[in-house]
Amino acid sequence: MKQMHLRVDDVLYEKLNSYSSESDQSMQECVREAVAYYITDKKKKQNENSDPCFTFIDLFAGIGGMRLAYEQVGGKCVYSSEWNKYSQQTYYANFGEQPEGDITQVDAKEIPDHDILVAGFPCQPFSIAGVSKKVSMGKKTGFQDKTQGTLFFDVCRILKEKRPKAFMLENVKNLKSHDKGRTFKTIEESLEELNYKIFYAVLDGQSFVPQHRERIIIVGFDMERYGNNIDYKFDLSPIQPKPVMKDILEKKVDEKYTLSDKLWVYLQNYAAKHKAAGNGFGYGIAPLDGVSRTISARYHKDGSEILIAQRGKNPRRLTPRESARLQGFPETFLIPVSDTQAYRQFGNSVVVPLIANVAKLIINEIKSLENEPEEGRKVI
Structure with missing residues (x-):
């Protein structure tokens, strides 16, 4: 995310300030939205003659x-x-x-x-x-x-x-x-x-x-x-x-995607509790030569539906890029948002x-x- 300083005349500032209050957005969000719509409109006009x-x-x-x-x-x-x-x-x-x-x-x-x-x-x-x-x-x-x-x-x-x-x-x-x-x-x-x-x-x-x-x-x-x-x-x-899980995994993954001891113990206890009750709720370790469960918008919470086993340490969740690959998005697809938002977005998207x-x-x-x-x- 890049930053820039913008100077506007008093009349435009007042209009932006008014719109900011009406739309319940920050002034920065209003300016970004206005610029985005402007560029969108210009791009549409440039492409009007395409067939x-x-x-x-x-x-x-x-x-x-x-x-x-x-x-x-x-x-x-x-x-x-x-x-x-x-x-x-x-x-x-x-x-x-x-x-x-x-x-x-x-x-x-x-x-x-x-x-x-x-x-x-x-x-x-x-x-x-x-x-x-x-x-x-x-x-x-x-x-x-x-x-x-x-x-x-x-x-x-x-x-x-x-x-x-x-x-x-x-x-x-x-x-x-x-x-x-x-x-x-x-x-x-x-x-x-x-x-x-x-x-x-x-x-x-x-x-x-x-x-x-x-x-x-x-x-x-x-x-x-x-x-x-x-x-x-x-x-x-x-x-x-047919693609399998190991096809989408990154070679090097940041340690932040490895589950903490506290979360891993919680997920194991949660799974054991539901197994004893006779239902199948619990975490899922994805088979490397098979397919995973369905990724959902809640994946950002604990990653429990799709975990990747790791030798000698707790399992990890998918990275945002791996989540994109799991949905069939190309490598060129940009992920400009936080991990939390990225998981929500890919979990809500399509194959x-x-x-x-x-x-x-x-x-x-x-x-x-x-x-x-x-x-x-x-x-x-």
């Missing part, structure tokens, strides 16, 4: 895992939205663009036209861990969670206004069973009411990275454009040979090569549909 294979928007963008995937198969991102300021920081460092903030405050008409809508809408209201935590705190879950659970309907709002050729949504696999299936039924019906034909599958990232990570992927195609004679399949092409695989299948399906004679389509 991509297809365009897409990146909603609930996080640190840009989905964007990376769709860019890898020839796409151009024309709009992004992410409210978390630390994720915005990482996104900007890697893409040179500042995502727009709260999507609920964005007028869908102002979003650029695009071919594919991509969104990993917040999963905490539907995840097993997220639901358990909210219930224990007496909070609402699923669509009753007014802060995160209803953000799916902002996706619908944008689909209705912009009518892209297709969309891809990503969430935790528990979305399918949440609230005895009623949540997913609402999602299906909402998308079908918009005249999109939908397909979904629970896909495991371990075919692409050394991590057991199951996520539901929902894909939809515009039936007003293509009719309903659409037969999309999640026919993935796994990486060969990049898996998403790229799905993206390629979606593009191929669109090409196939657009090459099909109109008389052969069954329009509804």
Whole structure:
């Protein structure tokens, strides 16, 4: 993080000071945000004449895992939205663009036209861990969670206004069973009411990275454009040979990632307690020739779900770079935030090569549909 001194005239200073109070941000954060948006706008104008294979928007963008995937198969991102300021920081460092903030405050008409809508809408209201935590705190879950659970309907709002050729949504696999299936039924019906034909599958990232990570992927195609004679399949092409944990580990690791004696004793006692109670909660030592458990946003707390054994000393947690590799991020991906924020960000992100695989299948399906004679389509 670099520092610089900035002089502004009195009028501009007062406006910045006023905005700082209104937005509950420091003056420094306001200036950074303003500069980031300025550079983003300049970059967009410079790229207006480029001719991509297809365009897409990146909603609930996080640190840009989905964007990376769709860019890898020839796409151009024309709009992004992410409210978390630390994720915005990482996104900007890697893409040179500042995502727009709260999507609920964005007028869908102002979003650029695009071919594919991509969104990993917040999963905490539907995840097993997220639901358990909210219930224990007496909070609402699923669509009753007014802060995160209803953000799916902002996706619908944008689909209705912009009518892209297709969309891809990503969430935790528990979305399918949440609230005895009623949540997913609402999602299906909402998308079908918009005249999109939908397909979904629970896909495991371990075919692409050394991590057991199951996520539901929902894909939809515009039936007003293509009719309903659409037969999309999640026919993935796994990486060969299959990657294993030792492939992603760094050669030299700082001692700060080794668990303290106190934390290691606590995790062992915690695991023994739950084993005696007949359940499987506890730490996980990742097999070097196998795959790890799922990395989550809570990894920064103790690293217990994925620990690396070390000869002659306590196990260690993954480094942020190893966490990035575990999700399939390239070595060139910058990590400008603290370790705590990095663990949260990668734990909330996606398996990049898996998403790229799905993206390629979606593009191929669109090409196939657009090459099909109109008389052969069954329009509804």
